[in-house]
Amino acid sequence: MLAAPARILAGGIALACLAVLITAYLLEPSARGMGSHTRLGLPPCGWLAMFGKPCITCGYTTTFAWTAKGAFVTAFKNQPAAMLLCVVTAMTAWLAGYAAVTGSRVDRIAVSIFKPAVLWGIAGVVLVSWGYRVFTFVQ
Numbered sequence: 001m002l003a004a005p006a007r008i009l010a011g012g013i014a015l016a017c018l019a020v021l022i023t024a025y026l027l028e029p030s031a032r033g034m035g036s037h038t039r040l041g042l043p044p045c046g047w048l049a050m051f052g053k054p055c056i057t058c059g060y061t062t063t064f065a066w067t068a069k070g071a072f073v074t075a076f077k078n079q080p081a082a083m084l085l086c087v088v089t090a091m092t093a094w095l096a097g098y099a100a101v102t103g104s105r106v107d108r109i110a111v112s113i114f115k116p117a118v119l120w121g122i123a124g125v126v127l128v129s130w131g132y133r134v135f136t137f138v139q
Contacts, residue, residue, distance in 0.1 A: 002103040010107075011100035017093035024068035024086065027061070033078045037061040054137050056130045060085070081129035 002010065023040070030036040034054060038044055040061070047055035063082035066075035075083040095106045 002099060002105060002107075006107075007100050007103055010096045014093050014097035014100055017089050017096065020064070020089055021068055021086075021093065024061070024064035027065040029062045029065035029069075029071075032062075034059040034062055036065055052139065054130075054133050056126065057082075059133055064089075079129060079133055081126045084125065 027036055027039060030039075034048075035044065037060075045055055045058055047053070048058060059079035060082040063075045063079040064086045066072075066078065067083050067086035072083065075086070095109070098104060099106045
C-alpha cells in the first residue's frame, strides 16, 4: 500500500499526463505533419530552420494530437515513436490514477519493465523513427 505522499505524487503524475492528453485532443493537428506546437505559442523548430531537416522530436505534437483523436494510423505514419509515446502517456495516466485512488503498488511494474535493455530498445525506436521522419520529410 502506498503512503499518502506517494499517492499524492501518483495523482500529480496522472493529472500531468491527462493535461498533456487533453491538450493534444483539443489541438488541431498541422496538415504538414509537424508544427502544431506553434499553436501553443512555442517557436518553430530551430533545427529545421538551420539544417532543413526535421529534428528528433519534429512531428511529436502533431502526432500526439492525431493519436489523442484516435487517428492511430495517421499518427503512426507521421512519427511512430511519438504515437507510441502518446499511448504510453495514456497508460501512465491510468496506472498513476489507479495508484493514487487505491494505493496499489503499480510502481513495481515500471521498475521491473525499465531495465537497461528496454531503455536501449526505446532509444533505438526513437532513432529509427527519427530516421524515418527525415527520410519521408517533404519541405
